[in-house]
Amino acid sequence: MAPLKNLETEYPIIDSTFRKFCASHGIFSVEDFLIHDLYMLAAFVEQDISSERLKEGITQVLSIIDDMHQPWWNGMELLEDAKRNKHVLPTGIQGIDLLLGGGIHIGQLTELVGPSSSGKTQVCLQTASNVASNHMVLYIDTSNSFSPERIAYFLGKTIDVASAQAKNQIVQKVMSNILCHSVFDIFAMFDVLHQLESHLRYQDGGGCQMRLLIVDSISLLISPVLGSSSTQGRALMLSAGYLLKKLAHQHNLAVLCSHFKTPIHGFWEGCKICDLGPALTG
Incomplete structure (x- = not known):
């Protein structure tokens, strides 16, 4: 999983402002989101003047994490993959x-x-x-x-x-x-x-x-x-x-x-x- 700074090219919403906000809460990579209290992070977002853009950034990172989950496969697909x-x-x-x-x-x-x-x-x-x-x-x-x-x-x-x-x-x-x-x-x-x-x-x-x-x-x-x-x-x-x-x-x-x-x-x-x-x- 990537450091946040490596994602900006593909996801412009993860810009320097978003990364600076994340860094202030000890978040520097996608892994950090997995172990962070997102409810607490959301509370801090509400207090920021750029709250809407920050929410978009958080949603984008969560989407990246979600894309990592393996899709549902049926038995025939698993058999073909094994072959x-x-x-x-x-x-x-x-x-x-x-x-x-x-x-x-x-x-x-x-x-x-x-x-x-x-x-x-x-x-x-x-x-x-x-x-x-x-x-x-x-x-x-x-x-x-x-x-x-x-x-x-x-x-x-x-x-x-x-x-x-x-x-x-x-x-x-x-x-x-x-x-x-x-x-x-x-x-x-x-x-x-x-x-x-x-x-x-x-x-x-x-x-x-x-x-x-x-x-x-x-x-x-x-x-x-x-x-x-x-x-x-x-x-x-x-x-x-x-x-x-x-x-x-x-x-x-x-x-x-x-x-x-x-x-x-x-x-x-x-x-x-x-x-x-x-x-x-x-």
Whole structure:
């Protein structure tokens, strides 16, 4: 979801005056509307000399939020969609691919769960390495755990060419196909996801296409906001899940999110869940 300043081009009503009013109440993005007391905001609007225009702006933002809700689909539409998105991206890890029916499914959100030090980041890095041979990968790193050295190591084990120059070219190609963003709070993640959504919307279909989004680990972003006593944490978690599933479905992406094994995992309905325990030992 977008910062308000990014919406003015498409929605002129969300101008500098409207944004200044919102900023005075701690509202800077569409997400902020989800967690704000709109009744209280409406009361402040009534006291402003530009109340009618401000009401139009609020109505416009609420309309943007409403447009985010998924439409009603019948069973046949869901079946056809499942057939379109049946393709998978192999992780390169036999146990994981077997558990997931071939790999990470395009058009779906997959949760990778396990306790600390169970190998979640290892799976994320190896999946990125495997997929980036043919597709673009966006890797959102929340704990400075992204390691290009590990990816190079994985590639060294799988590249089957004799020439050192050819190996180096493959490594360079894979590395250039992985875009890494470090984010340390949930709002920074929303910012990156919104930029990704804009990029995917204008992809021309040529060249190397973005096919995989990895968030490692989303627990580190969600757990802090869930610790508050307000409804903010729940709203932000729901918004994150919705946006990730929307990106997967509308733009034919495979989305992989790693989680600590806590009550948070499995919260987003309709996700595939891969538990590292049986996946790595089975």
